[in-house]
Amino acid sequence: MVEERRGEVGQESKNPYYEGKKYEEPTFCPSCGLVYHQGRWLNESVPKGKGANESLCPACRRERDRNxxxxxxxxxxxxxxxxxxxxxxxxxxxxxxxxxxxxxxxxxxxxxxxxxxxxxxxxxxxxxxxxxxxxxxxxxxxxxxxxxxxxxxxxxxxxx
Ligand SMILES: [Zn+2]
The missing domain is CATH 3.30.70 (Alpha-Beta Plaits)
Structure with missing residues (x-):
């Protein structure tokens, strides 16, 4: 899994669950399959092309951390x-x-x-x-x- 780059969105990046955090597009959540597209995590079936990024979405991150x-x-x-x-x-x-x-x-x-x-x-x-x-x-x-x-x-x- 590729971890997202840190420190891109100022203070908010300190909260790993921040839902407004920016990711490169497209980014897929390897756990639930949501796609980060046009600035939001969506339940879309976008084909996983080469070079698509992977990162846990904020919801799966909370589930992983039980937080x-x-x-x-x-x-x-x-x-x-x-x-x-x-x-x-x-x-x-x-x-x-x-x-x-x-x-x-x-x-x-x-x-x-x-x-x-x-x-x-x-x-x-x-x-x-x-x-x-x-x-x-x-x-x-x-x-x-x-x-x-x-x-x-x-x-x-x-x-x-
Ligand atoms: Zn997810």
Whole structure:
């Protein structure tokens, strides 16, 4: 794999997950197959010509590093009783985001001391998931933006 050149876009290049980072075109992500084209990572089938560059896209980089930008915490008796449909709603939210923003993904979900915790590659996706669940199922929604790190924690809870 060819690592991208560093230091080309000023300060932002210090954040390896920066979605606006510039790459040579075309660049392919060897992990998910997205193509960097016209300044964006796209879900396009562009033939891999000779000399195409390879670099992990920002989303796969986060997956490799297990470093989410958003965490969604779901809990409560009501959640436990409606777990399947609420998780499906979270997945649908991801699918809709993917149509235009293929870097916005669910990274994993796991149980974590009474919560179901869903990790996402993108803070907006985490916020949208929380809001979609609250819209459909009421309950209590709380969104905490990260202090120094750019990590957003979204809590949704409904007991009855
Ligand atoms: Zn990728």
């Amino acid at each position: 989410p930008e958003g965490l969604v915490y779901l809990s409560g008796d009501y959640f436990n009783g409606h777990r399947k449909e609420i998780i499906q709603l979270a997945k649908n939210t991801e699918e809709r985001a993917q149509e235009n923003r293929p870097l916005q993904r669910i990274m994993w979900s796991e149980k974590d001391s009474g919560y179901l915790k869903i990790a996402t590659t993108n803070e907006h996706l985490a916020r949208r998931m929380g809001k979609a669940i609250a819209r459909a199922h009421s309950g209590e929604l709380e969104i905490n933006s990260g202090d120094n790190e750019r990590l957003v924690r979204v809590y949704w809870e409904r007991e009855e």
